Amino acid sequence: MIRSMTGYGKVQQQHGQMKIIAEIKSLNSKQLDLVLRLPADFKMIEFELRNLIAESVKRGKVDFVVSVEGNGLLKSGRIDQQAATLAFQQIKETADSLSLPLPEDVFSILIKYPGVIANGETDIPVPEELAEATIEACRQALASFDTFRAQEGAVLKSDIENRIYLILQLLDKVEPFENQRTEQLKQRLWKNIAEVSENLKFDPNRFEQELIYYLEKLDISEEKVRLRQHCRYFLEAVNEDFAGKKLGFIAQEIGREINTLGSKANDANIQRLVVQMKDELEKIKEQLFNIL
Numbered sequence: 028m029i030r031s032m033t034g035y036g037k038v039q040q041q042h043g044q045m046k047i048i049a050e051i052k053s054l055n056s057k058q059l060d061l062v063l064r065l066p067a068d069f070k071m072i073e074f075e076l077r078n079l080i081a082e083s084v085k086r087g088k089v090d091f092v093v094s095v096e097g098n099g100l101l102k103s104g105r106i107d108q109q110a111a112t113l114a115f116q117q118i119k120e121t122a123d124s125l126s127l128p129l130p131e132d133v134f135s136i137l138i139k140y141p142g143v144i145a146n147g148e149t150d151i152p153v154p155e156e157l158a159e160a161t162i163e164a165c166r167q168a169l170a171s172f173d174t175f176r177a178q179e180g181a182v183l184k185s186d187i188e189n190r191i192y193l194i195l196q197l198l199d200k201v202e203p204f205e206n207q208r209t210e211q212l213k214q215r216l217w218k219n220i221a222e223v224s225e226n227l228k229f230d231p232n233r234f235e236q237e238l239i240y241y242l243e244k245l246d247i248s249e250e251k252v253r254l255r256q257h258c259r260y261f262l263e264a265v266n267e268d269f270a271g272k273k274l275g276f277i278a279q280e281i282g283r284e285i286n287t288l289g290s291k292a293n294d295a296n297i298q299r300l301v302v303q304m305k306d307e308l309e310k311i312k313e314q315l316f317n318i319l
Contacts (some may be wrong), residue, residue: 028177028180028181028184028266028268029180029183029184029265029266029267029268029269029270029271029274029318029319030173030176030177030179030180030268030269030318030319031175031176031179031180031182031183031317031318031319032053032054032055032056032086032087032176032271032317032318032319033053033054033055033087033176033179033317034051034052034053034087034172034173034175034176034179035051035052035053035172035175036050036051036168036169036170036171036172036173036174036175037049037050037051037168037171038050038164038165038167038168038171039164040160040163040164040167042156042157042160042161043157044097045095045096045097045157046095046096046097047093047094047095047160047161047164048092048093048094048095048096048164049091049092049093049161049164049165049167049168050091050092050093050168051080051089051090051091051092051168051169051172052089052090053084053087053088053089053090053172053176054087054088055087055088055316055317056086056087056088057086058086059081059084059085059086059087059089060087060088060089061077061080061081061084061089061091062089062090062091063076063077063080063091063093064090064091064092064093065093066093066094066095068095068152068153069093069095069153069158069161071153071158072158072161072162075162076091076093076162076165079162079165079166079169080165080169083169083172083173084169084172085269085319086269086271086319087319091165091168093161093164093165095157095161107142107143110140110142110143111137111138111140111143114137114140114143115133115137118133118136118137176319179317180318180319183314183317183318184265186314187265187274187311187314187315188262188265190307190308190310190311191258191261191262191307191311193307194254194258194281194285194304194307194308195255195258197300197303197304197307198251198254198255198300198304200300201247201251201288201297201300204294204296204297204300205247205294205297207294208245208293208294208297211294212245212293244291245291245292245293246291247287247288247291247292250284250287250288250291251288253280253284254281254284254285254288257277257280257281257284258281260277261274261277261278261281264277269319270318271315271318271319274315274318275312275315278308278311278312278315281308282305282308285301285304285305285308286305288301289301289302289305
């Protein structure tokens with residue numbers, strides 16, 4: 028089953044006092060271009076998440092954001108007892124040297140000293156169960172994202188299949204004009220010979236040989252056969268997983284056969300059908316840019 032490269036998924040989960048939010052968005056890209064945003068405290072799960080995302084997404088410009096509301100509880104801070112003891116000694120020594128009593132609110136003064144309230148490197152580590160819950164929320168967001176892409180892929184599949192069938196229908200319409208072209212070409216050559224001279228003598232057998240040679244150069248039978256084969260192959264490949272690049276290669280081959288058919292057509296009606304085929308193929312190629 029083909030999938031769209033554009034997609035969206037979001038999951039919100041409650042874990043105790045924490046609310047975990049995992050959100051993913053993607054756009055078209057030839058390779059995987061991942062931007063992962065995590066809270067600073069959760070960097071230890073970044074490598075696992077990157078592998079998880081890469082395995083699921085495969086290709087595209089991806090923006091994955093994880094936030095944990097209530098995460099400030101992990102950064103509530105704690106008193107550095109050694110720094111507090113040194114600060115208290117300084118306050119007491121200063122008060123004694125000035126013959127002043129210690130202030131009643133000495134603790135409120137104490138906690139304002141730099142380093143007494145520890146943050147940053149001494150933050151409380153993220154509990155293992157919270158880290159696991161965050162990874163699980165990311166898995167669920169990826170599952171929602173994949174469902175979205177599969178639904179979009181089904182729409183794309185229907186559209187490009189219909190356009191391939193249109194190309195085959197247009198190809199079927201070529202044959203009547205192709206049969207007329209042979210007779211019209213023969214009549215035109217006879218007319219040109221007659222216009223040169225009414226009394227001109229020529230070998231009818233040689234004329235037939237030259238006509239056959241000329242028609243062989245304009246013969247489009249092989250192009251029609253190959254075009255049908257490429258279209259059938261395209262319809263088979265569209266049911267495969269992650270077939271975007273493969274379908275792009277087949278579309279290139281379809282385009283080559285249509286172009287050759289047009290260059291050898293030598294008929295306005297066939298050229299008109301070729302233009303319609305090219306139009307449908309261009310619309311297919313546009314859609315293929317969005318297929319994984």
